[in-house]
Amino acid sequence: MAERSFKAEVKKLEAGAGEEFVGEGILAVTKALLQSGVAYVGGYQGSPISHLMDVFADANDLLESLGVHFEASASEATAAAMLAASVNYPLRGAVAWKSVVGTNVASDALSNVASGGVKGGALIIVGEDYGEGSSIMQERTHAFAMKSQMWLLDPRPNLPSIVNSVEQAFQLSEASNTPVMLELRVRSCHMTGSFIAKDNVRPAMTVDQAAASPVRDTNRIVLPPANFLHEVEKVEQRWPAGIAFVRDNKLNEWFGPAQDDIGIIVQGGLYNNLNRAMELLGLADAFGTAQLPIYCLNVTYPLIPEEVAAFCQGKKAVMIIEEGQPEFIEHELNTLVRRADLQTRVVGKDVLPRAGDYTAHVVLEGLRKFLAEWKPAMTLPEQAIEPLPAPVAAQIPARPAGFCTGCPERPVFTSMKLIERELGPAHVSADIGCHLFSILPPFNIGNTTMGYGLGTAGASAFKPKDKRAIAVMGDGGFWHNGLTSGIGNAVFNKDDTVTLIIDNGYSAATGGQDILSSRADNKERATRHPIERAVRGIGAKWVRTIDRTYDLKRMTAALREALTSPEKGPKIIVAQSECMLNKQRREKPAVRKAIKEGKRVVRERFGVDSDTCTGDHSCVRLSGCPSLTIKPNPDPLRRDPVAHVENSCVGCGLCGEVSHAAVLCPSFYRASIVSNPTGWERFRKRIGDAVIGFLQQRDNRARAARAF
Numbered sequence: 001m002a003e004r005s006f007k008a009e010v011k012k013l014e015a016g017a018g019e020e021f022v023g024e025g026i027l028a029v030t031k032a033l034l035q036s037g038v039a040y041v042g043g044y045q046g047s048p049i050s051h052l053m054d055v056f057a058d059a060n061d062l063l064e065s066l067g068v069h070f071e072a073s074a075s076e077a078t079a080a081a082m083l084a085a086s087v088n089y090p091l092r093g094a095v096a097w098k099s100v101v102g103t104n105v106a107s108d109a110l111s112n113v114a115s116g117g118v119k120g121g122a123l124i125i126v127g128e129d130y131g132e133g134s135s136i137m138q139e140r141t142h143a144f145a146m147k148s149q150m151w152l153l154d155p156r157p158n159l160p161s162i163v164n165s166v167e168q169a170f171q172l173s174e175a176s177n178t179p180v181m182l183e184l185r186v187r188s189c190h191m192t193g194s195f196i197a198k199d200n201v202r203p204a205m206t207v208d209q210a211a212a213s214p215v216r217d218t219n220r221i222v223l224p225p226a227n228f229l230h231e232v233e234k235v236e237q238r239w240p241a242g243i244a245f246v247r248d249n250k251l252n253e254w255f256g257p258a259q260d261d262i263g264i265i266v267q268g269g270l271y272n273n274l275n276r277a278m279e280l281l282g283l284a285d286a287f288g289t290a291q292l293p294i295y296c297l298n299v300t301y302p303l304i305p306e307e308v309a310a311f312c313q314g315k316k317a318v319m320i321i322e323e324g325q326p327e328f329i330e331h332e333l334n335t336l337v338r339r340a341d342l343q344t345r346v347v348g349k350d351v352l353p354r355a356g357d358y359t360a361h362v363v364l365e366g367l368r369k370f371l372a373e374w375k376p377a378m379t380l381p382e383q384a385i386e387p388l389p390a391p392v393a394a395q396i397p398a399r400p401a402g403f404c405t406g407c408p409e410r411p412v413f414t415s416m417k418l419i420e421r422e423l424g425p426a427h428v429s430a431d432i433g434c435h436l437f438s439i440l441p442p443f444n445i446g447n448t449t450m451g452y453g454l455g456t457a458g459a460s461a462f463k464p465k466d467k468r469a470i471a472v473m474g475d476g477g478f479w480h481n482g483l484t485s486g487i488g489n490a491v492f493n494k495d496d497t498v499t500l501i502i503d504n505g506y507s508a509a510t511g512g513q514d515i516l517s518s519r520a521d522n523k524e525r526a527t528r529h530p531i532e533r534a535v536r537g538i539g540a541k542w543v544r545t546i547d548r549t550y551d552l553k554r555m556t557a558a559l560r561e562a563l564t565s566p567e568k569g570p571k572i573i574v575a576q577s578e579c580m581l582n583k584q585r586r587e588k589p590a591v592r593k594a595i596k597e598g599k600r601v602v603r604e605r606f607g608v609d610s611d612t613c614t615g616d617h618s619c620v621r622l623s624g625c626p627s628l629t630i631k632p633n634p635d636p637l638r639r640d641p642v643a644h645v646e647n648s649c650v651g652c653g654l655c656g657e658v659s660h661a662a663v664l665c666p667s668f669y670r671a672s673i674v675s676n677p678t679g680w681e682r683f684r685k686r687i688g689d690a691v692i693g694f695l696q697q698r699d700n701r702a703r704a705a706r707a708f
Contacts, residue, residue: 006051010059015197021159022194025184026052028159029125030059031197032166039091039120039203039210040069042079044480045510046098047135048186049127053096054511060524067206072513072525075480076102080109083179086120087113087220089210092170092203099126099183100139101452105481107144110179114148115230116220117177117238121170124150128183128269130324131357138355140324141183145301149234151242152301153182154268156253159193161268165298168251176242178234185269243304251299252307256290262374263293263311264367265333266321270358271296274321277364281371281380303332309340317345317374319367323358325349347374400440405626406584406652408549408577409435409502413443414622414654415555416470423563426470427462431455431482433474433509435502442624446472453481456490456499456570463496468563468571471499475531476507479515483534490570491539498562498571502549503531504579512582519578531574542571549577552657580650601675604651608643612667615640619655619668628655643667 006027013031015021021031029052033041041063045053056063056070063070073079079095086093097106103126113122126141145152151172155165162184169180219226246252253268266274274294278284283291295311295318297303312318322329330348337344351373352358352366371378403410412435420426430436430446431454439446450458455473462469473482478501490497505520507513514520516534518527532545542565544558555575562571594601610633620628620643631644645655655668674681 006055006058010055010062013059013062014200017197017199019197020194021197023159023192024051025157025159025162025189025191025193026055028163028193028195029166029184030055031200032163033094033123034062034066034068034200035163035198036121036167036170037092037201037203038068038094038123038170039205040071040082040085040093040207041095042071042073042082042093043096043125044073044076044079044098044102045507045513046102047127047129047510048189049096049098049125049184050511050513051189052125052127053513057513057524066200066202067208068203069207076106077109080106080113080124083109083113083118083122083124085207085210086118086122087116088215088217089120090174090205091120091207091210092123093120094123094125096125097127098136099128099141100144101136102126103141103144105452110144110150111148112222113179114150115222115227115234117230117233118173118179119177121173122179123166123169123173124179124181126181126183127189128154128185130185138324140328141181142301142324142328143326145181146328149178149239151176151178151180151246151299153180153251153298154300155182155184155188155298156268156271156296157185157188157191158272159191160195161298162188163195165251168249171249172242172245172251175245176238178238178242183269187272188269239302243302246299246302247304247306252304253296253298254311255288255294255296256292258293259314260293261314261316262370263295263315263318264321265295265297265311265318265329267300267323267329268296268298270321270323270363273358273360273363274367276360277367280360280364281367283380297329300329303329303336305336305339308333308336309342312337312340312342312344315344317347317370319351319370320346320348321352321358321363321366322348323356325354327354345374400437402437402440402624402626403434404581405648406580406650406654407434408504408575408580408652409438410623410625411549411552411555411654411657412500412502412575413438413445415552415559416445417443417622418552418556419559419563422560426467426563427459427464429455429459429462429469429471431458431471431473431477433477433502434504435472435474438472442621451481453477453479453483454485456482456486456495456497459497459499460489460493460495469497470563471497473499473501474509475501475503475505475517476509476515478503478531479517483538487535487540487570487572488538494569496568496570498559498573500559501531501535501572501574503574503576505576506579506582508579508581512579512585535572535574540570540572542567542569543574544572545574545576547576549575550653550657552654580652584650595675598676600678603673603675604653605645605649605671605673606651606653606655607645607669607671609667609669610634610642610644613642614667615642617643619643623655625655 009027012023043053060070076097085091153165153169155161169182173180275284275288320330327349333346347370351369428446430449432452448458456471459469459471505518507515514522514527516529517531532543535543546554558573591601627646627649629644630641633642
């Protein structure tokens with residue numbers, strides 16, 4: 001059950017020639033693929049292109065009607081390997097994933113397909129998750145494109161440019177027999193816009209037709225001596241063909257006046273931020289009419305020597321707006337300018353920060369410095385002379401990410417904290433996924449994280465005497481990489497470690513997509529393959545499955561047993577409970593419908609008795625639930641605030657379980673909220689209210705008598 005359904009939106013993909021298409025960037029990409037005659041698509045979910053995979057899945061019926069094969073890949077490497085279909089056949093294929101981590105996973109297959117080259121257009125759509133809001137390390141796709149010599153497109157953030165780039169990418173790939181990468185930033189994926197659609201095109205050859213007439217060319221396989229010839233082919237044939245196509249078809253764009261003694265070169269994906277910065281400086285309007293020459297690189301690799309020389313001709317200086325470090329484009333620009341025997345100064349990181357997201361505010365400050373040095377006579381609006389104040393976000397205290405309300409992963413780490421009190425701290429090898437939030441308050445668990453599904457592998461070097469390291473892995477990471485790299489490696493090497501596999505039923509961190517072990521039925525995919533069966537299938541002996549993570553007593557007991565058992569070898573605990581977000585998405589509409597129909601519905605809620613709460617707040621420290629907070633003490637003689645459960649409570653019961661397991665206090669209570677109660681329930685409530693009211697009045701009279 002994906003985080004968001006696109007069942008309604010995918011109907012827009014049927015738009016024909018001349019119709020206006022309105023929607024999100026990711027939906028526009030799918031439409032562009034269909035207009036381009038793509039034969040197969042695949043990929044692995046991850047921000048910011050998770051929803052692209054969801055669109056593919058929801059549009060599967062349309063894809064099948066056009067003869068397009070779609071596959072939700074097990075990993076980025078699996079997706080990249082699909083491009084093998086374009087090596088010997090004129091099949092256009094596209095794959096997608098989160099970069100740069102996804103590109104790293106796919107690197108083996110990508111290096112092979114880039115070496116052997118392709119016959120059909122091969123497109124790799126990467127979600128460029130760069131900047132302070134990124135969830136991964138700060139690296140860029142550019143280095144990989146250069147390393148494997150694949151062309152890299154970075155279109156301007158508007159739907160017509162993105163759609164054109166998808167179509168041009170296939171043409172460029174076929175013209176140069178080279179895979180093409182198309183990077184889309186977060187803003188591009190989720191922006192809304194419009195473009196004039198074209199008819200969807202059935203692929204000239206389907207994958208079924210290709211399989212029916214197999215073609216074999218050993219020159220495309222990366223083995224000696226062909227692999228040495230591939231390098232020569234790249235330099236002498238594919239590179240010139242790629243340069244010529246980009247130049248002749250004007251994939252890059254020019255804006256502003258034709259002549260000036262300064263200019264700006266910008267990555268296509270940063271064009272909107274540049275235009276906004278120039279608008280604030282009075283150098284452009286909202287529609288992109290600029291007062292300075294702009295050379296917009298919709299293709300950031302390779303650069304086109306003739307275009308660079310023509311733009312820099314007669315200019316004292318050009319400013320290159322390139323986010324990230326190292327400054328690959330700036331280095332190459334300097335080389336091309338010198339080769340053209342021009343004296344133009346290339347200005348980049350000396351006026352712009354070396355790291356971080358190039359927002360409009362950042363670009364504005366860099367542009368101001370550039371103009372002050374190279375065009376001081378240019379008149380700027382009075383309000384643009386003084387530096388802008390720091391963005392409001394910089395003034396807001398950092399708020400660490402945390403688990404959702406009722407998340408079934410929270411009790412797992414509560415158990416770990418309880419065991420830590422009992423047995424002392426252990427080295428914890430963390431992993432990618434929602435469970436990585438455990439490294440932050442209030443749990444503060446986790447020493448390292450090495451990659452998706454690599455939690456157990458990250459603990460493999462730790463073999464301390466009488467002290468076992470703990471590894472954490474999610475079900476998504478388990479099927480992505482963890483089964484072989486983690487559990488298989490631990491079994492093979494007889495690692496005496498403890499692995500917690502958190503099985504919440506979905507690839508929750510990437511948007512709730514189904515995986516092999518999902519308990520939900522999926523008409524397109526095979527589910528209900530238990531993790532425990534897979535773990536035992538590769539030789540693990542000590543395996544325990546906890547089918548309800550909220551049961552702290554069982555959860556803690558299993559963890560204690562794993563850490564103290566005299567049995568050697570890997571210990572695996574599969575901690576199962578459904579992702580609460582997906583559960584609520586399924587149950588809330590059903591509950592609302594039942595209530596509307598007049599059916600009796602009972603919902604559980606937890607609360608705290610303010611008179612009983614001691615203000616110790618251990619419950620908060622061992623839970624961290626967003627619904628569990630504090631409020632002022634209603635007793636005027638007590639100063640410590642008391643615990644309080646907000647209305648957002650989903651009734652998971654963890655707070656009460658924590659109180660019991662940690663031997664805290666009896667202040668938590670469970671209440672049943674009944675909608676459309678029966679007549680007997682209404683009568684019983686009236687009697688209860690009457691008795692309580694009588695007792696309260698009696699106590700009030702007694703207190704009043706004592707006061708006098």
